Amino acid sequence: WSDGVTDNPRTVQITRDTTFTAEFIGQCGDSLYWSLCRDTIYFYGSGEMYPFLRGAPWMSQMNQLHQVVFAPDMTSISEGAFYRAGNLTTITIPDNVSHVGSTAFLQCGELGTITFGTKLQTIGDYAFAYCGKIHTMTSYNTTPPTVEPNVFRDVPISAVLFVPSSALDAYKQHPIWGVFDVCPLDTAIDAITGQSPSHPQKKLENNQLQPDHLL
Numbered sequence: 711w712s713d714g715v716t717d718n719p720r721t722v723q724i725t726r727d728t729t730f731t732a733e734f735i736g737q738c739g740d741s742l743y744w745s746l747c748r749d750t751i752y753f754y755g756s757g758e759m760y761p762f763l764r765g766a767p768w769m770s771q772m773n774q775l776h777q778v779v780f781a782p783d784m785t786s787i788s789e790g791a792f793y794r795a796g797n798l799t800t801i802t803i804p805d806n807v808s809h810v811g812s813t814a815f816l817q818c819g820e821l822g823t824i825t826f827g828t829k830l831q832t833i834g835d836y837a838f839a840y841c842g843k844i845h846t847m848t849s850y851n852t853t854p855p856t857v858e859p860n861v862f863r864d865v866p867i868s869a870v871l872f873v874p875s876s877a878l879d880a881y882k883q884h885p886i887w888g889v890f891d892v893c894p895l896d897t898a899i900d901a902i903t904g905q906s907p908s909h910p911q912k913k914l915e916n917n918q919l920q921p922d923h924l925l
Contacts, residue, residue, distance in 0.1 A: 736767050742784055744768060749776040749797070756783035759791065761811075766791050773797065780804050787814050789834060796820060803827050805850070810837050812858070819843065825850075832856045839863035847890070848872040854884045862886065872897070 711720070712731035722730070735745040742755040744767070751768055766772075766788070776797045780787075782804050789811035792798065798818050803810065805827035812834030815821060821841045826849040835858035838844065844865045849855070852874050867889050873881045875894040881887045 738767060739784070742781065746771055749774050750779060751775055751777075752779045753781040753784055755781055756785070758786040759784065759788040761788050762790055766793075780807070782806065785809075787811060789813055790816070792818060794818070799823070801825070803830060805829055808832070810834060812836055813839075816840060822846065824848070826855065827851070830855045833861050834858055835860050836863060837861050838865060841865055844869050846870050846872070848895070849881070849887075850874065852877045852880075854881050854887050857886050859886070862889075867891075 712729075722728075735743060737760075738744050738753070739755065739757050739759050741757045742753060742759055745752050745754070746768060751771075768775075772792070772795050774797070775792070775795045776799070778792065778795075778798065778801060780803065783806055784804060785806050786809045787803070787807060790813045791811065792815050793813050794817045795815070796817075796819050798815070799820050800823045801815065801821065802825040806829055807827055808829050808831045810830070810833045814834065814837045816836050816838070817840045818838075819841065820843055821838070822843045822845050824838070824844065824847045826847070828850045830849070830851055833855055837858075839860055840863065842864055844862075845868070847869060849871065854873075854877070869890050871881065871887065871890040871892045872895045873892060875896060878892065878894050882892045
């Protein structure tokens with residue numbers, strides 16, 4: 711609880727006006743934990759996420775999620791983990807994640823921007839299917855991750871995919887990644903600043919976009 715007490719169950723003696731806020735913390739891997747604060751879900755620890763046979767433990771809060779903050783040392787995102795999380799707009803998958811399970815982000819209707827980390831190897835079927843507002847994706851892996859046929863079903867082919875320059879041809883020639891508008895990462899600055907004349911420019915260092923800078 712917000713007053714730091716972790717007794718379960720707990721008894722409270724009320725002597726004055728008092729407010730208690732529940733802070734949900736649960737285990738979702740051998741060394742991986744999650745907590746929910748307002749509209750943001752946070753992950754802590756490391757390793758693989760448990761498979762969810764009956765839906766993710768945060769399933770009842772799925773519609774209120776606007777942001778996901780993944781733990782840097784987690785290594786997988788399980789099947790159906792964010793199925794129908796209809797208010798997510800941006801997802802950044804950490805570098806250490808090697809696998810995104812099937813249907814992980816299925817029908818996230820407001821999802822527009824995705825960043826894939828350097829070690830991502832496989833994405834399960836329908837992981838991002840029916841996310842019709844995806845417009846920008848960035849993959850930092852120099853080898854295109856293995857993807858199932860329907861992983862991007864009904865994602866607009868007009869979406870721009872930024873990849874390392876050294877991997878440009880590999881992504882363009884890939885039967886699934888290659889259907890998108892594949893561009894080298896060093897053109898990401900133009901794509902971002904071109905959205906609005908007043909948009910602050912970004913600085914690109916080591917093939918990664920850095921915080922806002924006025925150049």
